[in-house]
Amino acid sequence: MKQSNIFAAALTISAMLLGxxxxxxxDIMVKNAWSRASAGMANAGAAFMEIHNMGKTDDKLVSASSNISAKGELHTHKMDGDIMKMRRVDFIPVAAGGSTELKPGSYHVMFMGLKNKLIEGESFPLTLTFEKAGNVNLTVKVMSPGSMGGMGNMKHGKMEKMGNMNKGQGNKKKMH
Ligand SMILES: [Cu+2]
Known part of the structure; x- marks a missing residue:
């Protein structure tokens, strides 16, 4: 068995155990990782997820990488006057006993220089590196291009709020 196969098998087994x-x-658990299918000629993509810190010390997501793109960056969105702009950040904090949600319009993992289009229904591997917890290997599911998330255990109220957000985002950049 090749190293990469062993790695893939381990990923599959851990995915089965954790859902x-x-x-x-x-102390870090990552849930509901998803991305959007590429629209048009976009050569960048983004991934979103929930990061839970079950430990007693604060941690930070410091980098992200995947074989789907030349580079992985950590981004957030900030209002610049009336315009929502993305900005690169050095890290994404995850407080002790807390969680941080990476979601459209907020923190996200950005893939620069996509090697292939992201296709709805497919998935790809992602490695997140945390300052204290080290590497977390996960699988990111590719959703439809207009998806705002809502996989798994999201609450109803939150879904409605996200639906409204979606309308408001109509003329902003498609990939976010
Ligand atoms: Cu971005």
């Missing part, structure tokens, strides 16, 4: 889209390392 789809979940991964665990140290």
């Amino acid at each position: 789809a889209g979940s991964a665990l390392a140290g």
